[in-house]
Amino acid sequence: MSGTFVGMPAFPPFPRAAHDAVRDTTLRGNLRHATHTIRDKRAKAVAELADWQQLREAGKRIKDDTLRHLDRYLVQLEESVTAAGGTVHWAADADEANRIVADLIKATGETEVVKVKSMATQEIGLNEALAAEGIHAYETDLAELIVQLGDDRPSHILVPAIHRNRGEIRDIFLEKMGSWGRPAPDGLTDTPADLAEAARLHLREKFLRAKVGISGANFMVAETGTLVVFESEGNGRMCLTLPETLISVVGIEKVVPTWQDLEVFLQTLPRSSTAERMNPYTSMWTGTADGDGPQTFHLVLLDNGRTDALADDIGRQALRCIRCSACLNVCPVYERAGGHAYGSVYPGPIGAILTPQLRGTTSGIDASLPYASSLCGACYEVCPVAIDIPEVLVHLREKVAGQGGRGHRLEKAAMKAVGWAMDRPAVMAAGERAMARTRALHPKRPPGAQAWTDSRDLPELPEAPFRDWWKKNRT
């Protein structure tokens, strides 16, 4: 489906965006420091569990089984949520989801909402859609707050402001908090404790005032209708408990069949994402409860391209993703290009396989994403649900190559020609010999080879190919 909106359309192809990012030394420094720290911590946290590989396999199987019978589990989920006092809405795409949420908020008469950090609402551009209806959506996750105040874009799934350092955050707080609510204290320093306190004071008044909360969910349990949010700060729990109305927007692939299935993800998600044995806050709610928490609960189930991905027998494994971001943190390409280069709210390896499936591969950025990888396999190695990201990348490259256009026609012709020669050893040998014989004439930087020679020299060619040595010396 090519019309699916996954945030931030009209971005330049990946290589062009990355060209600028690799030259931004502050960004490179911030990213390198942050990803390497969390990468090493994750490795230690995972090494503590002797049965990690079994947990990984179990997570993969639970997700695969659910996806295979998604129709059944979603209907079961709707029944459970309804029975527990919630209302379920179905949204085919971003527009429909945004419309449903806006109407629900308007029905309450409110013009302000507080938000739990959520990828699904980022994906559909909910904040912007609500703003167009005169509704202010306040991000309450610390990193999301930094992004929102800085009029910036998220560059990481878990740490959306990973591209910012403490000094930059201090400046954003000092400059922008005042226009959104309680200003930052004078003389704010860039120590983590000071920054957190400024955010706490700023957010507290929003929590106490808000009548509507908006969230996503990490998991939804079909048998009980329970939604689950994993978080570190407790701000999410404020949004989930204080308001009168709670609206959750969740991708349809987030359902798991049973409560017991959570046991696997409760172990793998925190260790993979924040490198913790357990995350500080795990909030679970089932419909509504009299006198306790929100008295009205709406669940918006979001497709937005997911059923298209589900129809692809290789691509569908991307729907197993639990958004831990371990693959981003180990990715050497992400580390250098930064999250913005991926042109979607899903950056890094998972973004490179998910975005082109949700949005289709027709735009320049989407067609370039499957190539934004050296296929080193570090992502697959750490993925807690064993998504073979390199396999999906190559599969999507095949799709892009097959659709022709923008250089791929020429590439296809070249690949065909090389393939033809490679299937004829005599032709290949003749080519090798011709290359070797004329080596003295080859320019050091031949025209058309800049992509290689701008940063690297070409190897010196040998006098003769190996096969000639063999013929002369061993036959």
Added chain:
Amino acid sequence: MRVALFVTCVNDAVYPATGIATVKLLERLGVEVDFPAGQTCCGQPQFNTGYRHETEPLVRRMGRVFEGYDHIVTPSGSCAAMVRDNYPRIARRAAAQRRGADLAEAAEFLVPRMYELTEFLVDVLGTTDVGAYFPHTVTYHPSCHGLRLLGLGDRPRRLLEAVKGLELRELPGAEECCGFGGTFAVKNPDVSAAMGTDKVRNAAATGAEVLCGADNSCLMHLGGILHRQDAPLRALHIAEILGSTEAEPHV
């Protein structure tokens, strides 16, 4: 023992010294080496760029060319990984379209018989001391496909540690990709070069004279950066180090 050498297209055309060193090393260890002349390329560049159909004739060719050999040895981790990881996948994809029984046959034959050089030395010949002599400081970069797809583990290290005169220096961030990645190197040249430059910096920090690897395509990229920087460090394939002896030292 008689083995077939799969030299790979890159080594054949650009790095014949690696192929020659492999032959001499294996012969020195009492192995009889054949070079089936019909061999060309495993098809990795085509496959990884998204041209699966263009790869299929090369899978068939590999099956035909190496028929009858129980051991096929290749001085390239990524080409060995291509066969082991992707040939069955290519066959499965074709089978899903109800065709390509010959692809499945080729994959089935090749997968258990294809050995990356260090794997063959350690697992099949059961040796880590190959009697080599190389009086230099060396740091080893384990290329991704050897590391993650083949699981070469410490085999290359053990082989290098047993080389007389060789001093092995630990490479910081060894497991990070060098940034070659096949067509990635030219489709995303900026990121590729940034990764390569970091790798080269880490290698230079060890103070070693030689940056060793088991994949010449990665070494072509890293060597190209080193050459451009006029660095004192040079890139060299592990076969050429293991092939070097006191009687016939590497030059």
